[in-house]
Amino acid sequence: MKGKDKEKNRILVLVIPCFVFFSVISAIVVPVMGAGTEVEVTRFSPTATAQNAEFDVTLRIGGELPLVAGIVETIPENFVFTGTTHPSDQYKVSGQRVAFAVINETEIKYTVKAPSSGKGTFKGEWVDLLVLSPELEEGKERWEAIADTIVTVGGGEAKPTPTPAAATAATAAPATTTTPASASEVPGFEAIFAMASLIILYPFISKKKRKRR
Amino acid sequence: MRMRKILSSVLAIVLLASCVLLAIVPASASPAGTSEEYKELFEGDNELTKDELVDAILSHMLEEGALQIDELRDAAHVYVYWNVGGVGMPKEITDSADRTVTIYKPIKRIILPNGDCMPLMRALRATDKIVGVSKYTIEDTLFYPEFGDYSNIGSLWSPNYEVMVGCEPDAVILYAAFGKSNCEAIENTLSDANPDITFIWIDGYKPSSQVEEARILGYLLDKEEEAEEWIDFYEGFLNPIYDEVAEIPEENRTKVYIECWRAYHTAAGNSGWHEKIELVGGYNIFREETVDYPDVGAEAVIKGEPEVIIRAAKTEGGYDTNDITELSNLRDEIMGRKELAIVPAVNATNESVYVINNDIFGGTGHFVGMGYVAKWLYPDLFSNLDPKAAHRRYLTEFQGLSDSLVDNGVFVYPEPS
Numbered sequence: 298m299k300g301k302d303k304e305k306n307r308i309l310v311l312v313i314p315c316f317v318f319f320s321v322i323s324a325i326v327v328p329v330m331g332a333g334t335e336v337e338v339t340r341f342s343p344t345a346t347a348q349n350a351e352f353d354v355t356l357r358i359g360g361e362l363p364l365v366a367g368i369v370e371t372i373p374e375n376f377v378f379t380g381t382t383h384p385s386d387q388y389k390v391s392g393q394r395v396a397f398a399v400i401n402e403t404e405i406k407y408t409v410k411a412p413s414s415g416k417g418t419f420k421g422e423w424v425d426l427l428v429l430s431p432e433l434e435e436g437k438e439r440w441e442a443i444a445d446t447i448v449t450v451g452g453g454e455a456k457p458t459p460t461p462a463a464a465t466a467a468t469a470a471p472a473t474t475t476t477p478a479s480a481s482e483v484p485g486f487e488a489i490f491a492m493a494s495l496i497i498l499y500p501f502i503s504k505k506k507r508k509r510r
Numbered sequence: 511m512r513m514r515k516i517l518s519s520v521l522a523i524v525l526l527a528s529c530v531l532l533a534i535v536p537a538s539a540s541p542a543g544t545s546e547e548y549k550e551l552f553e554g555d556n557e558l559t560k561d562e563l564v565d566a567i568l569s570h571m572l573e574e575g576a577l578q579i580d581e582l583r584d585a586a587h588v589y590v591y592w593n594v595g596g597v598g599m600p601k602e603i604t605d606s607a608d609r610t611v612t613i614y615k616p617i618k619r620i621i622l623p624n625g626d627c628m629p630l631m632r633a634l635r636a637t638d639k640i641v642g643v644s645k646y647t648i649e650d651t652l653f654y655p656e657f658g659d660y661s662n663i664g665s666l667w668s669p670n671y672e673v674m675v676g677c678e679p680d681a682v683i684l685y686a687a688f689g690k691s692n693c694e695a696i697e698n699t700l701s702d703a704n705p706d707i708t709f710i711w712i713d714g715y716k717p718s719s720q721v722e723e724a725r726i727l728g729y730l731l732d733k734e735e736e737a738e739e740w741i742d743f744y745e746g747f748l749n750p751i752y753d754e755v756a757e758i759p760e761e762n763r764t765k766v767y768i769e770c771w772r773a774y775h776t777a778a779g780n781s782g783w784h785e786k787i788e789l790v791g792g793y794n795i796f797r798e799e800t801v802d803y804p805d806v807g808a809e810a811v812i813k814g815e816p817e818v819i820i821r822a823a824k825t826e827g828g829y830d831t832n833d834i835t836e837l838s839n840l841r842d843e844i845m846g847r848k849e850l851a852i853v854p855a856v857n858a859t860n861e862s863v864y865v866i867n868n869d870i871f872g873g874t875g876h877f878v879g880m881g882y883v884a885k886w887l888y889p890d891l892f893s894n895l896d897p898k899a900a901h902r903r904y905l906t907e908f909q910g911l912s913d914s915l916v917d918n919g920v921f922v923y924p925e926p927s
Contacts, residue, residue: 365563365586369571386561389568396571398564400589424579426567426586431618431639439579 336360336425338368338443345449346411351379354419356397356405356443365426366399372409373417373448381407416449543706544615548581552614558598563589584615591732603726606686606719607711617681617708617731621674622647623666623696624683627714628654629874630724633740633908634733642677652829653869653911666692675703681730686711686719687780715873716782717789717880720744740908747900748789748877751884754891755791764887766792767816767855769844771824774806783822786876790884792818808849818862818887819844819855827867829919837865837923862886865923870897875904878921885926893927 337359346352356368372378372393381388383405387398397405421443551562563585569575570582577585588598602612621642622628628647631637642661647654661677664670666689674682674696682700684693697709710730712723721741728737755763766787768777777783778799787794795814796806821844826836844863845856855862864886871879881897901921902913 363590365567365590367567367571367582387564387568389572391572391574394572396568398567398571400560400564422571424571426583427590428583429587429616429618430580431641 335428336364336366336423338366338421338423338441340370340419340421340443340446342419342446343448344446345451348413348451349411351408351410352448354407354409354446356407356421358399358403358405358423360425362401363427364399364401364403366423367426368397368399368405368421368423368443370395370397370407370443371420373419375412375415376417376448377410379408379410381405383407411448411450414450416447419446419448543704545577545581547576548585548615551585552600556600558585558589560589560596563598581615587616588614601730603729605711605726606713606723609709609711611708611710611730613681613708613730615680619677619679620681620683621661621663621677621679622683623663623669623674623693624685624712624714626685626873627683627712627723627727628657629909630714630727630740632910633874634724634728634731634736636727636731636733636736639731641679642674652915653909666696669696669699671699671703674700678704679707681708681710683714684709684711686713687716687782688713713782715876716785717748717876718785720874720877743903743908744877748880751790751880751892751895755789755884755888758791760793763791763793765795765815765817765854766887767795767811767814767819767853768822769819770803770822773847774808774811776804776806778802778804782872782876786871786880787820787883790880790887792883792887808847811850812853816853816855817860818864819850819853820883820886821863821865822871823865823867827865827920827923828869829915832918832920834920834923837867837920840865841923867919867921869919870901870921875901878904882922882926889927 339357339359340354341357342354343352354370356370358364358366358368372395374393376393378390378393378395381395381397383397383402387400387402389396395407399405422440423443424440547566551558551566566575566577566582566585570577570579585598588600590598592598592601600612600614602610605611618639619641620631620636620639622631622640623644625644625646628643631640637656640657640660642663643654643657644665645662646665647657648660648662651658661673662670663674663677666685669692679700682696684696693711700707701709708730710726712726713719714723721744724737724740724744725734728734768783768787769775770777770783776796776799777794778801779794779797781802784794784797788797795811795816796804799806821840823837823840826840827834841863844850845861847856850856854860864883866879866882868879869875870882878897878901881892881895881900885892885895885897898916901916905911905915906913
């Protein structure tokens with residue numbers, strides 16, 4: 298095999314799997330585009346805090362009432378969730394995760410105790426629950442991410458800094474679409490992408506085999 | 511060589527990962543029908559409390575619950591929009607076949623073996639819930655241009671069960687007073703495939719049940735406002751006609767022979783056509799027949815002494831032609847039947863034979879045709895009635911279509927004065 302061909306084949310071997318992989322990912326992610334995003338959740342928190350200090354994290358839920366949503370916040374390791382103003386029967390703690398059920402509340406404030414040193418990243422996800430869609434196969438991909446907040450301990454006075462969300466928010470679209478997709482239509486794209494990849498791959502493999510012979 | 515091995519491994523891993531992802535994603539989705547976890551929300555008290563909804567949300571967010579997101583959204587919808595006294599309640603109605611229909615979650619996917627309800631679905635602005643339509647809807651590209659690529663579920667007489675089941679419907683709309691055995695067969699077969707499907711038996715083409723059926727569908731589909739808007743328009747056109755003819759005693763009503771589709775095929779007292787004639791002041795000479803759509807002979811028509819003959823045309827005229835001879839030929843054919851020459855409607859003095867296409871005499875648009883019939887039966891009483899204007903409004907405001915369909919089609923012959 299000539300050096301030029303070798304180079305070409307290496308590129309192909311890298312490009313084709315990537316194509317297949319991203320095709321599959323896009324097929325999975327595409328339904329998210331259709332999700333309604335009338336509701337928006339934004340986290341406000343300090344980006345720096347004193348050692349062992351308690352500080353507030355505020356989640357603002359924007360959108361028209363009525364609203365029903367679920368939120369799950371992941372508190373960084375070594376930070377401790379100490380309480381919330383949210384009704385006691387509408388939140389639940391599981392390890393470092395805190396889930397909130399939102400029924401017409403527009404703000405949730407919770408308190409966290411910082412460790413003695415280091416820094417941590419607050420992560421969160423939420424899902425608008427007052428959206429109906431004729432689409433089938435809805436799953437966790439309907440969850441939206443709240444932009445991460447990094448809090449540094451020992452960085453001085455705690456200052457509340459809004460962390461804009463929507464880093465991964467999907468494009469707004471009507472909650473219900475006029476074009477129904479049957480169960481068999483959506484996954485069809487995945488098969489097409491996979492087949493296209495195999496077709497592209499086939500001449501390359503057969504060429505390689507021929508050369509070996 | 512080593513590089514090639516590494517690259518081959520990368521290829522294999524990525525392909526494997528892709529396959530795994532493809533396999534996992536559909537498995538994480540909720541199955542068709544209603545899950546046991548969802549049913550449990552209503553168990554015992556038949557209501558959904560705030561605590562039950564909150565528990566379901568928290569479990570879902572911590573990925574501890576079995577309730578998938580679509581059913582969680584259904585529960586949130588029920589709690590917020592079907593709330594009675596602080597709790598979410600199921601919706602319950604009695605349909606036109608006198609059957610109790612109870613739904614515990616919003617209807618999001620509907621198929622319509624009953625194509626006569628398609629315009630009603632449009633009037634309620636609920637077509638986004640439709641996932642499968644009859645072959646007649648698909649074939650009618652002029653009136654239903656947006657449904658050309660929808661799943662074809664066949665017809666009432668030849669249902670395509672594979673497609674119907676594949677549509678994964680929450681609800682199926684069947685006829686209440688038509689094709690009963692076919693509707694029962696469809697319900698039985700689909701129930702076997704998914705016992706959680708809701709079946710709604712309504713007609714959509716009968717004036718006597720139109721208002722109630724609009725309310726039934728509006729209620730079940732969360733389209734109450736749209737239903738009332740439609741009813742206001744529908745009743746706004748028909749009620750003044752009803753009021754006017756209410757004063758006419760039965761013995762003074764115009765005797766009508768309604769001929770449907772073909773010669774001497776008529777409609778009896780339980781049919782939609784009968785209603786449409788009698789509600790606007792006509793007297794159906796075959797009202798007492800026991801078969802809904804009987805074939806009768808010329809002698810029976812002569813004996814009935816109809817003052818007016820109305821021929822309902824199926825393929826002649828309509829939205830898809832502007833050739834009026836299709837309708838006028840039908841009239842000429844009836845006028846030319848020698849055996850009917852002595853019938854009052856046909857004799858030279860009256861010549862009261864009229865032809866009406868079913869595009870405006872069947873389905874939800876039947877009220878337009880009723881307007882024309884009222885004008886034919888009582889021209890003096892309804893000289894100011896304008897069915898054409900109502901037709902235009904119906905198309906533009908309630909069907910999302912252009913009123914050029916009125917100008918480009920032919921629907922009645924002769925036009926009333």
